[in-house]
Amino acid sequence: MPKHERKDSKLQVRQHNAITNARHELSAIQLDLYFMMLSLLRPGDSPNTNYYISVKEIEDLTGRQWNYQQLREATEGLIGKVFEIEEDDGLLQVAMMSSAKYLRGEGRIQISIDQKLIPYLVDLKNNFTSFQLYCVLSMTSKYAKWMYIQLSRWKDIGFISFEVDQLRYRLNLKDPYGKAPEQYKQWGQFKDNVLEPTVKQINTCSDLRISYTTEKKNRAIHKLHFTIKSVDQFQTVIPFEAQDSDMEAIQLKKRMSDIGILDQKLIKVVLENTDLRKKANKCLFDISLRKNDITNPAGYFRKTMGI
Structure with missing residues (x-):
């Protein structure tokens, strides 16, 4: 095949x-x-x-x-x-x-x-x-990866609520049959080890911005209400296994130009090499994530690319 x-x-x-x-x-x-x-x-x-x-x-x-x-x-x-x-x-x-x-x-x-x-x-x-x-x-946490799937489903509506037990079940932290021990059973453990790292990774690595509020029942946290917003910053071409196309080259060239890469010889080197295209896209993705930390995007790009 x-x-x-x-x-x-x-x-x-x-x-x-x-x-x-x-x-x-x-x-x-x-x-x-x-x-x-x-x-x-x-x-x-x-x-x-x-x-x-x-x-x-x-x-x-x-x-x-x-x-x-x-x-x-x-x-x-x-x-x-x-x-x-x-x-x-x-x-x-x-x-x-x-x-x-x-x-x-x-x-x-x-x-x-x-x-x-x-x-x-x-x-x-x-x-x-x-x-x-x-x-x-781009995410390292298995909980963040799976929660991103759940929340992406509701991004057009903008919100979704989960009962805490329902979310524990969905993330396989709690066995519905009670045969396996529950993980992160205490709210503080669940919040510190699962919920907060998940929110941080989704907000840092994806096209979603999420936040949540809690609802109590009998003094215990019973439900989580998530607010979901989409952002356009990641709507870019990522050349997986690089099937080259003129449109991809045009978009990549524009993105390099946007950060101050105007040297046509350098641009030509990147566009003519599949591995460099991948590396450039990943570098530009990192720059978009860390735009508040990187004061010289063009310099960071050249250093990262080794060109």
Whole structure:
């Protein structure tokens, strides 16, 4: 099966809300692999389509390096992880990944997806969650990654409320059957170790700005009310696996010009090299995040790029 190509100029991941609401526990590495997998899906994919994930691509995007053993354990876990999805006629239990094959000497992982799960991932229609892959990959916390999915679903409305127990359940901190010990059971523990770091990472790394208020019941924190605002600062082209296009080059050139990079020879060097394009986009993303800290964006860009 030939490599599945990306064709979108602005890559987004879309996920059926039945999957968004499904409860399952994944590590940060597994979530990154899962999001990369989702980014490759297209409506009309045949059931036997193979998808290819580049290890170097993930490392470039996340700034984290994984060894073979870590990746092997992550994909093994993904094959064993099960979605539980309530369908009209009953409960569907389905593995999120059917197989994973490490292609020797290629630095790529070939994966396949269970046929029963594919309709939920590619049949988007009007019921989906949309979120930007690069934002998710920029986060290090598994709680932030998963909460970003939940909150992105409600960004057009601008608010959503969760009962604290409901949120603990969604994040797999609390077993609904009471068989596993509850994590971060005390409100202070939950706030300091999960909630506050999650809010900070989403606000720093994504296209959302979120805040929350609490509601008490019998003196205990019972409900969280989230306010969600979208920002445009991350609506940029990120060249995943770089299928070059003139539009991408035009946008990247404009973004370099906006920070004071006007040297045409330097710009030409960046645009003619796929790896430098990726590095430039990531650097520009960092500059947009740290615009209050970086007083000389052009100098920071040159130093980071090594040009």
